[in-house]
Amino acid sequence: MSSNGDLQFSVLAEVFERMEEITSRNALTDMLIDLFKRAPPEILDEIVYLMQGKLYPDFVGVELGVGEKLLLRAISLASGLSQERVEELYRKLGDIGRAAEEAEKSRKQVVLFREPLTVHRVYTTLERVAKASGEGAQDSKVKLLASLFNDAEPLEARYLARIVMGRLRLGVADYTVLDALAVAFGGTKEAREVVERAYNVSSDLGLVARTVAAEGLEGLKSIRITVGRPIRPMLAERLSSPKEILDKMGGKVAAEYKFDGERMQVHRSGDRVMVFSRRLENITSHYPDVVEIARTGLRSSDAIVEGEGVAFDADTGEFLPFQELMHRRRKYGVEKAMEEYPVSLYLFDVIYADGVDYTTRPYMERRKKLEEIVEVGERMNIAPMMMTSDPDEMERFMMEAIEKGCEGLVVKDPSSVYRAGAREWSWIKLKREYRSEMTDTVDLVIVGAFHGRGKRAGVYGAYLLAAYDQGSDTFKTVCKVGTGFTDEDLRNFHDMLQQYVIDHRHPRVDSKMDADVWFVPQVVIEVLAAEITLSPIHTAAWGAIRPGAGLALRFPRYTGKLRTDKGPEDATTVTELVEMYRSQIKKIEETPSEGS
Numbered sequence: 355m356s357s358n359g360d361l362q363f364s365v366l367a368e369v370f371e372r373m374e375e376i377t378s379r380n381a382l383t384d385m386l387i388d389l390f391k392r393a394p395p396e397i398l399d400e401i402v403y404l405m406q407g408k409l410y411p412d413f414v415g416v417e418l419g420v421g422e423k424l425l426l427r428a429i430s431l432a433s434g435l436s437q438e439r440v441e442e443l444y445r446k447l448g449d450i451g452r453a454a455e456e457a458e459k460s461r462k463q464v465v466l467f468r469e470p471l472t473v474h475r476v477y478t479t480l481e482r483v484a485k486a487s488g489e490g491a492q493d494s495k496v497k498l499l500a501s502l503f504n505d506a507e508p509l510e511a512r513y514l515a516r517i518v519m520g521r522l523r524l525g526v527a528d529y530t531v532l533d534a535l536a537v538a539f540g541g542t543k544e545a546r547e548v549v550e551r552a553y554n555v556s557s558d559l560g561l562v563a564r565t566v567a568a569e570g571l572e573g574l575k576s577i578r579i580t581v582g583r584p585i586r587p588m589l590a591e592r593l594s595s596p597k598e599i600l601d602k603m604g605g606k607v608a609a610e611y612k613f614d615g616e617r618m619q620v621h622r623s624g625d626r627v628m629v630f631s632r633r634l635e636n637i638t639s640h641y642p643d644v645v646e647i648a649r650t651g652l653r654s655s656d657a658i659v660e661g662e663g664v665a666f667d668a669d670t671g672e673f674l675p676f677q678e679l680m681h682r683r684r685k686y687g688v689e690k691a692m693e694e695y696p697v698s699l700y701l702f703d704v705i706y707a708d709g710v711d712y713t714t715r716p717y718m719e720r721r722k723k724l725e726e727i728v729e730v731g732e733r734m735n736i737a738p739m740m741m742t743s744d745p746d747e748m749e750r751f752m753m754e755a756i757e758k759g760c761e762g763l764v765v766k767d768p769s770s771v772y773r774a775g776a777r778e779w780s781w782i783k784l785k786r787e788y789r790s791e792m793t794d795t796v797d798l799v800i801v802g803a804f805h806g807r808g809k810r811a812g813v814y815g816a817y818l819l820a821a822y823d824q825g826s827d828t829f830k831t832v833c834k835v836g837t838g839f840t841d842e843d844l845r846n847f848h849d850m851l852q853q854y855v856i857d858h859r860h861p862r863v864d865s866k867m868d869a870d871v872w873f874v875p876q877v878v879i880e881v882l883a884a885e886i887t888l889s890p891i892h893t894a895a896w897g898a899i900r901p902g903a904g905l906a907l908r909f910p911r912y913t914g915k916l917r918t919d920k921g922p923e924d925a926t927t928v929t930e931l932v933e934m935y936r937s938q939i940k941k942i943e944e945t946p947s948e949g950s
């Protein structure tokens with residue numbers, strides 16, 4: 355069955371057919387073990403890719419580029435059935451695989467000679483289909499596919515069609531393949547670890563399969579971290595208080611800001627930079643600015659670093675909510691999206707640099723290396739970190755992080771290595787305790803402003819807003835807002851506010867934050883925010899919920915409504931904010947806590 359390093363495609367098709375009927379994971383693993391042992395090592399990578407309905411690992415980002423219409427044309431060409439007939443079969447059966455199979459069964463062309471399909475031929479032909487581009491690409495794709503269907507038996511045609519359409523859906527998870535490889539070529543418990551490590555540092559299941567089949571476990575040890583090939587990210591566990599974290603880790607820990615953006619694994623080799631997402635897709639084309647930042651800001655020209663890309667408002671410099679980053683995931687108009695939603699990179703780890711694999715080095719050493727190789731600038735920075743063994747200090751650091759637009763902290767064990775692909779207790783995330791959507795708008799008083807930069811030069815870029823405190827008849831700050839204003843709003847606000855400018859903080863304004871310009875509290879605007887959080891900076895409800903903390907709005911946005919109908923004392927009060935905060939918590943406690 356296997357000869358000359360190849361395998362009949364029919365063998366694979368039969369295995370696929372049996373897999374579809376299996377209901378237990380153990381049986382599925384056994385079947386894979388059997389297949390892996392029978393297949394020649396040279397094509398085991400091809401088998402593994404095809405089994406998952408792909409040609410390469412995901413990070414390569416190559417697609418077949420074959421739509422339904424094109425595939426139906428190829429089936430029609432090979433079977434001699436009219437295209438209408440093939441389409442009708444597809445409509446009737448509702449499955450393109452079954453349609454291809456039926457077409458094959460009732461093929462009109464008399465075939466004098468069939469060259470039996472092999473796995474390697476299927477694989478390499480599909481590679482050519484994927485690579486066909488430019489003028490006439492569609493026709494070449496049809497011809498190439500038809501050449502396969504021409505030689506396919508009905509069962510082979512079924513699976514061929516499904517692979518091509520990405521509808522194989524055998525549900526063979528990466529971990530099932532790893533289990534099967536470990537048993538087939540190792541047989542010991544240790545084998546699973548070696549196989550998994552090779553996978554975690556390469557993210558390439560096919561490569562791992564072929565290597566272990568050809569060279570055994572020893573061979574896998576030669577799979578090393580390589581620039582250009584993403585490694586599976588280390589993940590964090592979660593606890594809800596600083597004390598629990600300190601109890602778990604013991605001693606001094608390293609607490610870092612947890613930025614709320616998109617995780618980016620940045621690979622650089624000379625002038626070439628690649629960016630991979632948390633799910634290891636190649637997202638380089640969406641982030642030309644990150645490419646440039648890495649090219650100019652990394653002192654090592656051969657490195658893999660990890661960090662969080664955070665979108666910010668170009669005019670105010672403030673972080674934007676995570677969702678705004680999705681504007682960067684478009685296919686066209688990347689340049690425009692890049693201007694509207696620029697990204698700053700906050701690095702938190704180094705995986706590889708100048709020929710050294712840092713994953714086996716302790717956190718403190720990695721952090722030191724990171725500081726060495728990162729040229730800190732406006733667009734590239736290192737996540738702020740503090741070493742602490744005091745829960746109160748950690749709590750304050752978390753509030754500071756949230757105040758700056760972060761989600762909380764990721765606390766790390768200073769002696770821990772980088773465990774690719776693992777979610778373990780050496781990284782623990784601490785998010786703000788309470789999280790829910792704020793659906794009500796609030797009306798707040800403009801008490802200060804900050805000079806605009808960039809496109810907002812000459813007008814105010816952001817405003818300091820306050821709620822009204824009836825008890826003391828003062829205005830307590832709750833947020834800085836720079837989002838939601840049109841250019842016209844900004845000009846109008848700037849002009850209108852001139853009459854209220856004073857050269858010091860108004861005595862009825864209670865603020866820990868220093869504004870560039872202060873106003874007499876007069877103008878009221880409507881604002882919507884994501885939620886209310888505790889804050890070490892804003893003075894509203896200071897100490898009411900927790901000593902040393904006030905309340906703040908997270909991600910506030912001007913709704914476009916200037917409340918000329920309200921005087922400053924009609925603004926939302928601090929008491930109302932406390933109420934809103936409490937009902938928020940109640941809602942959280944009543945809903946099941948979010949999983950990770």
Ligand SMILES: Nc1ncnc2c1ncn2[C@@H]1O[C@H](COP(=O)(O)OP(=O)(O)OP(=O)(O)O)[C@@H](O)[C@H]1O
Nearest residue numbers: 589590610611612613616617662702737764783950
């Ligand atoms: N300083 C930091 N260190 C590590 N991860 C950070 C840091 N800042 C932000 N992050 C982000 O936090 C994530 C760590 O949390 P976790 O491993 O649970 O990932 P997750 O499942 O994506 O969770 P979440 O939804 O909380 O981001 C990382 O994937 C990364 O994107």
